[in-house]
Amino acid sequence: MNKNEMFRMIPKIDILLKQEGIKELAEEYGRQALVGVLQEILEDLRTEAAEYAGQGNVQKGAGEIQQMLLRLPAEVHDRLQRLFRPEMIPVVNGTGTILHTGLGRAPLGEKASLRGGKVAGTYTNLEYDLNTGERGERCSHFERLLCRITGAEAALAVNNNAAAVLLILSSLACGGEAVVSRGELVEIGGKFRIPDVMELSGARLRETGTTNRTRLSDYENAVNEETKVLLKVHTSNYRIVGFTESVSLEELCALGKQKGICVAQDLGSGVLVDLSRYGLQNEPTVQASVSAGADVVCFSGDKLLGGPQAGIIVGRKCFLDRMKKHPLARALRIDKFTAAALEQVLLEYLNPEQAVKNIPVLRMLTRPADEVRRDAEMLTEEIRRNIANKSGGIETQITVEPCTSRAGGGALPGEEIDSFAVCILPGQISAAELQRRLRTMPVPVLGRIVRDRFLLDMRTVDGRDREYLAELFSREELFAPGVFPVTGENERPDQKKGNRL
Numbered sequence: 001m002n003k004n005e006m007f008r009m010i011p012k013i014d015i016l017l018k019q020e021g022i023k024e025l026a027e028e029y030g031r032q033a034l035v036g037v038l039q040e041i042l043e044d045l046r047t048e049a050a051e052y053a054g055q056g057n058v059q060k061g062a063g064e065i066q067q068m069l070l071r072l073p074a075e076v077h078d079r080l081q082r083l084f085r086p087e088m089i090p091v092v093n094g095t096g097t098i099l100h101t102g103l104g105r106a107p108l109g110e111k112a113s114l115r116g117g118k119v120a121g122t123y124t125n126l127e128y129d130l131n132t133g134e135r136g137e138r139c140s141h142f143e144r145l146l147c148r149i150t151g152a153e154a155a156l157a158v159n160n161n162a163a164a165v166l167l168i169l170s171s172l173a174c175g176g177e178a179v180v181s182r183g184e185l186v187e188i189g190g191k192f193r194i195p196d197v198m199e200l201s202g203a204r205l206r207e208t209g210t211t212n213r214t215r216l217s218d219y220e221n222a223v224n225e226e227t228k229v230l231l232k233v234h235t236s237n238y239r240i241v242g243f244t245e246s247v248s249l250e251e252l253c254a255l256g257k258q259k260g261i262c263v264a265q266d267l268g269s270g271v272l273v274d275l276s277r278y279g280l281q282n283e284p285t286v287q288a289s290v291s292a293g294a295d296v297v298c299f300s301g302d303k304l305l306g307g308p309q310a311g312i313i314v315g316r317k318c319f320l321d322r323m324k325k326h327p328l329a330r331a332l333r334i335d336k337f338t339a340a341a342l343e344q345v346l347l348e349y350l351n352p353e354q355a356v357k358n359i360p361v362l363r364m365l366t367r368p369a370d371e372v373r374r375d376a377e378m379l380t381e382e383i384r385r386n387i388a389n390k391s392g393g394i395e396t397q398i399t400v401e402p403c404t405s406r407a408g409g410g411a412l413p414g415e416e417i418d419s420f421a422v423c424i425l426p427g428q429i430s431a432a433e434l435q436r437r438l439r440t441m442p443v444p445v446l447g448r449i450v451r452d453r454f455l456l457d458m459r460t461v462d463g464r465d466r467e468y469l470a471e472l473f474s475r476e477e478l479f480a481p482g483v484f485p486v487t488g489e490n491e492r493p494d495q496k497k498g499n500r501l
């Protein structure tokens, strides 16, 4: 066998399209996808053949190609199945980080996501006034709720809070100056930096004070004819401690009023219920900012509010009207799914005691540690019972241990929330290997490793996942040494890509 003969073993695509076991796949997946997958496989085969040829190992290459051709129908089917399977899937969050940016920040919960899906799945009165039969307002549906809940005159929502800050500065401060304390020039993860957003908006940043101390006189000295906005930014993800001084929102609003300058606040998370009642540190509420006299307040929809991704702006009607007319409002607007889900979440806040129970983020945040411990104990019991029912038995230690959860998402920095975890010490594989295996399950389970043990913080685990977890953790193969998964079923396409055939 020479090099050319080896390459000639690789079939032409038209031949493969007629082959038994392959041609039938066109019916289920369509000819286009089938051809695409076949082209990929042939390309991989040619690359591999070229490598063997380069090594002068033609005989081995021919053998490999032969093997591959034998399992070609199965390989094509496998690739098509993976191609047609969604890659974005639900996961079990056992990390204890409630607003986990990598895991989509606030989980919406069933009610709000079903509402969003129901409205988005059909025609809806998104921008249609059913009373007059005329063109309506996209934000009107939840504006009434935001005004009622926060006490503000008007409200608006855009794509996210970064967009909200951009819209505020663009519509109110473009061509002029916005004054910000040097202690509040924050960077939120993912490239959001106040000075950069400022530049993008066309407003000039006028820094005042110092990193640790800013006084009212600093703001007074910074104000001139060019000043359009006094901007206060909540230091969401850090604290400045020690020799510090800052200006309260009340004081700043008094100054704004005296000088006739708009006072805006970027609250970051934007809580609508007083969390100090639940033993959490005092994260300022939107209501407090409005009643302190802020002209404009913005905050995220999917941080502690527990709603869909959005940037919510509340405040005085005259300023909100200018924002609604700005071209960026169109570019940054929310879609109907978000509008409907946001309205549903805000409805919960009409009854704050209910909101804390019904909104997943607030429920997880305020759950007493004892309750989390009971969940951890129940799961541990179920796993042990399942294992006892099996013949082999697994050398795995499963215990309940105290741990700490975090709010995450740049909210409540430094706050350590007492919690409990199901702690797993596998006997035959490392905790890191267990973590990897759990990550590649059809429903992935994510947790932390602490001192070479795998920890599943039950604060962020939905009670409805307990049965699944109990079943999963009693599977012997999960803890067995060797290759895992046995079938290859659980791999995602991105992990498989680049694998040799």
Ligand SMILES: *Cc1c(COP(=O)(O)O)cnc(C)c1O
Pocket (backbone or CB within 6 Å): 160, 161, 162, 163, 165, 186, 188, 192, 233, 234, 235, 236, 237, 266, 267, 268, 269, 299, 300, 301, 310, 311, 409, 410
């Ligand atoms: C999180 C945050 C933002 C960005 O909000 P997104 O909704 O993520 O765009 C802006 N400002 C502050 C103070 C924040 O905490």
